[in-house]
Amino acid sequence: SGIGLATAELLRSRGARVAALDLKPDGLPDGILGVQADVTDDAQVKSAVDTVAERFGRLDVVVNNAGIGAVGDVAANSDEEWLRVLDVNVVGMVRVARHALPHLRRSPAAAIVNTCSIVAWAGMQQRTLYSASKGAVYALTLAMAADHVREGIRVNCVAPGSADTPWIDRSLRQAPDLQAARDALNAFQPMGRLVTAEEVAGAIAYLASPLSGASVGTVLAVDGGMHGIRLRPPAGQ
Template sequence: MSDFTGLVALVTGGASGIGLATAKLLSGRGATVAALDLKPEGLPDDIFGVQADVTDDAQVQAAVETVVERFGRLDVVVNNAGIGAVGDVTANSDDEWARVLDVNVIGMVRVARHAVPHLRRSPAAAIVNTCSIVAWAGVQQRALYSASKGAVYALTLAMAADHVREGIRVNCVAPGSADTPWIDRSLRHTADPVAARAALDAFQPTGRLVTADEVAGAIAYLASPLSSASVGTVLAVDNGMHGLRLRPPARD
């Protein structure tokens, strides 16, 4: 498939996990891809790395301009950069609340702010934000993270309404528990990481975590010109975790 041929895509958080999987997929489907990351290292040769911290507006502006100057246009933005947080509402300090919201929400705003003027000139402009099912599903020990992703959900709908008549489609994906480096780091802090991973897998309706490639596939669908009627869409990629209510497996 070559539905992205001739298009230039910018993927934030593009050096690892879902971001890297997305960058590789878009490149494989014909896009010219730039990966924006704090440490854009070890990228495949066909992906252009650009260093920037999404909490720094000047760095974001410079990164977007670098991509446009190098490739002459910008058509697709994947707002994927984000960080996690664990704990109930009593657990995280004001500083951590500010840091997570700055990365997960305002970071997307900064990228979009500087990308939109260029996207307005594209015949196939699309923004895809990485949300999460915790934006609307109550999950224990995720108060701060859930609040940030709830804001991403609302932001996506507002952006979609603001820019649809400019020819810019805005949508988001909502992964469930995804097999990413963040999950690995979180499990390392548990008393028994192997048992914790087994319990996490067992909690999923399919018995396993979502893969980065599966989320990337959903992002590519929403970013593609082939989904030109999808606007303000929230696409869950969660193994059925939110929508299904399964009975416990029968015991022997």
């Protein structure tokens, strides 16, 4: 859903053969191969990646987008939740990349794009666990880029800000006044609105493409200016 679905649809529209690994891959749009896999299960990931490579005959691009959120300060989440979020958001990417590498090494234009977040380097309230996981993704991306660039495999990541996805929608619906919560979140954004899943997908597609052939270890922010710019309050406020 969200960024993953938008990315799969965009890559498919540009002529790529696309497979989506998901817990429940049913109901995907026509032309996208759904493969069941839980990124916390190494055997499932290996089987899914090998299935895709065999079905398509090659593997050129991996988009590591699976992730779950967490809310709270450093004392809010149990050890079990810390381990669960890190297992999905960080080690899940490791598992997919690990099993994709043998196939990517045979590609003439191999690329891995990880989904990070601006919370990897911008401190935000009530996001301690999620921020820690995305900080690890940032460091992981740079280390992988260094390890594999001379094998012809480019590794980069995108760093979305607040994106209009089902996860955000579910979070907002917990507020007493849904519309007021959405309006407040939009007002917090420099552009006055959330980033769209399609805008993040466009950045992923660029980093996956040979058009970005000199981009290695790049972190491409898609945050509407949330981290990089500071605006004065509107007149009268």
